Amino acid sequence: MKKTCLALAITLVLTIFSVSAQAATASGTLTVTATVTGSINLIFNSDPSGVTLTGTGTSAATLAFGSVAAYGGCPAHVTCTPAGINFAVSSPVDVAVYEYNSSSANYTLKAALGTADATDTWAVGGVTITTTAATITATGAYTASGTGTNYPVQITIPYTVANGTNISNTIAYTATSN
Amino acid sequence: MKVHDIVCSLRWLALVPALLLPLSARGQLTATGTINATLINRNGIALVFDPDPSGVSLGGAGSSAASLNFGTIAAYGTLSSGVTRTNVGTNSFTVQTYFDVQVTQGGLNSNSYTLSARLAAAAPTGLGYGVDGVTLTTAAQNIQTNGTYNIDVQHSLSLVVSTAAPGAGGPTVGSPLTTTLNFTATSN
Numbered sequence: 474m475k476k477t478c479l480a481l482a483i484t485l486v487l488t489i490f491s492v493s494a495q496a497a498t499a500s501g502t503l504t505v506t507a508t509v510t511g512s513i514n515l516i517f518n519s520d521p522s523g524v525t526l527t528g529t530g531t532s533a534a535t536l537a538f539g540s541v542a543a544y545g546g547c548p549a550h551v552t553c554t555p556a557g558i559n560f561a562v563s564s565p566v567d568v569a570v571y572e573y574n575s576s577s578a579n580y581t582l583k584a585a586l587g588t589a590d591a592t593d594t595w596a597v598g599g600v601t602i603t604t605t606a607a608t609i610t611a612t613g614a615y616t617a618s619g620t621g622t623n624y625p626v627q628i629t630i631p632y633t634v635a636n637g638t639n640i641s642n643t644i645a646y647t648a649t650s651n
Numbered sequence: 652m653k654v655h656d657i658v659c660s661l662r663w664l665a666l667v668p669a670l671l672l673p674l675s676a677r678g679q680l681t682a683t684g685t686i687n688a689t690l691i692n693r694n695g696i697a698l699v700f701d702p703d704p705s706g707v708s709l710g711g712a713g714s715s716a717a718s719l720n721f722g723t724i725a726a727y728g729t730l731s732s733g734v735t736r737t738n739v740g741t742n743s744f745t746v747q748t749y750f751d752v753q754v755t756q757g758g759l760n761s762n763s764y765t766l767s768a769r770l771a772a773a774a775p776t777g778l779g780y781g782v783d784g785v786t787l788t789t790a791a792q793n794i795q796t797n798g799t800y801n802i803d804v805q806h807s808l809s810l811v812v813s814t815a816a817p818g819a820g821g822p823t824v825g826s827p828l829t830t831t832l833n834f835t836a837t838s839n
Contacts, residue, residue, distance in 0.1 A: 497759055497838045499698040501715035502771070503750070505780065506829045507810055509822045512725035573726035573744065573814040574821050 511575035515648045518620035523565035524550045536626055538562055559631040569621030570648045577650035582609040587643030598624035694758030698836045701803050706749035707733035726814055745811050751803035754836040761838035764798040767791040771831035777813035777822030782806055
């Protein structure tokens with residue numbers, strides 16, 4: 474009799490305990506939607522043979538040639554080439570274009586001067602540029618590794634330009650996936 | 652005054668107290684009854700999703716079946732308000748937003764709850780989902796073990812996107828990709 478009572482008591486206690494210890498749960502669903510679209514990105518890198526860019530690795534860099542002269546005054550990593558009535562200064566600049574979520578085979582690169590320059594002649598990758606975008610390449614290869622493709626920036630300066638003249642402009646690059 | 656008149660007046664006066672007696676005291680029938688009302692106070696908790704001030708708006712906000720739309724996302728370019736790009740790498744980029752979970756409880760002797768989450772089904776190709784830094788799979792994983800009841804608790808939702816081209820391990824582009832996340836709150 475005593476054993477039976479004890480067993481019943483234990484069972485009761487266990488039952489109460491199991492009821493009170495039972496955790497309550499609640500659930501919810503969050504439906505998440507996103508639409509992925511392809512993109513490309515262009516950055517400038519310092520070419521090992523060129524002037525070190527300020528802002529290298531970004532899409533807004535500065536190329537400072539320094540003080541240049543047709544003869545005897547060409548800074549390191551700058552090529553100065555005298556000609557008949559002018560001289561050209563040039564430096565390699567690497568342009569890296571990356572593609573993301575894209576099946577594009579290549580890209581078209583265009584460049585344009587920010588402000589018209591009636592005195593000097595500007596060129597990117599051997600292509601003369603003005604304030605109207607000029608195509609630098611129509612089959613640019615996306616950068617898989619390394620610093621990108623070298624498109625030298627060149628300014629042709631007439632000898633008539635006065636000593637100490639500061640030459641400055643902005644070149645806008647645009648890469649478009651093909 | 653005659654004796655007869657006096658007797659008659661006294662008779663009428665004797666009726667006055669009877670007229671002034673309350674109605675209930677005049678033999679009306681009454682009946683009484685009792686009703687025993689019972690209820691079982693069932694304890695429980697509830698979970699709802701709320702928009703976070705730092706995140707995107709939710710469809711079905713305030714309910715346990717909400718929807719969250721990152722909008723159009725890309726490694727570069729503009730994102731929807733409330734969506735941030737936290738990392739752009741060679742192989743993937745990550746976008747993130749925030750949402751709130753509020754768990755309420757009643758009748759429980761519980762001070763906190765554990766929140767777990769899982770993917771309802773395998774994620775679309777090239778996408779990975781994470782909540783509060785925990786990468787989600789189809790198996791439930793704990794997100795929080797000491798959630799506070801009755802307040803909105805902020806959680807981050809990250810989406811890791813492969814940068815590979817569609818068909819080469821990357822996600823489908825140009826069309827919405829949807830995944831359902833299941834959350835469970837358990838009282839501690």
